[in-house]
Amino acid sequence: MPSKRLEGITTGRHCPTCGSATHGRPWVRLADGTSPHVSLSHCGEHVVTVIADHPVGIDVESIDAVTSRWDPALVLHPSESADAPAQQAAMWCRKEAILKALGTGLSTPMSEIRVADWQVEDIAAPDGLAAAVVVIPQAGRGGSSTS
Structure with a gap:
């Protein structure tokens, strides 16, 4: 989808891998020329979005959908566990965020x-859904990805 402009605000998507504007990370440019960080996610009729001054990620998932495709070897770090369906969906959302x-x-x-x-942070979500958000305080990594 090409970028859109609404009263001085321009939005779009950009894939850092292939450069496509039809998928990838969303972006926004405000009328004053600033470009805050933005993330969005959707699950069925539910949409969540977050805008921040630092890199940000958000995710919302159906607990049933996560449970139906759950593979702990693909999702969990060796030091982590998630047994109940709600725990699995929460872990998935945290990782995606x-x-x-x-x-x-x-x-x-x-x-x-x-x-x-x-x-x-886990965030409130309608019954049957899980959601999480993360803001990285500094550009780049907010923590170690391998421990």
Whole structure:
């Protein structure tokens, strides 16, 4: 999707891998020329978005959908566990939020990310959903991805 302009605000997407404007990380340019960091996620009819002065990531997922495709070897760092469906969905959301904030998406294996190394917050979500957000205080890494 090409960029859009709304009363001095321009938005779009950019894939750092292939340069496409049809997918990838969302971006926004405000009327004053500044470009805050932005992240968004959707699950069914629910959409969450966050804007920050630092790299940011947000994710929302269906607990049932995560449970149906759950593979702890693909998601969990060796030091982590998540047994109950709600724990699995929360862990998935935390990992996706971190990967979005890093700008790597799923090109970085979730199992290489240890949630304890990041300042991730679970956020309120409708029944049956899980959601999490992370803001990285400094450009680059907010924690170690391998511990």
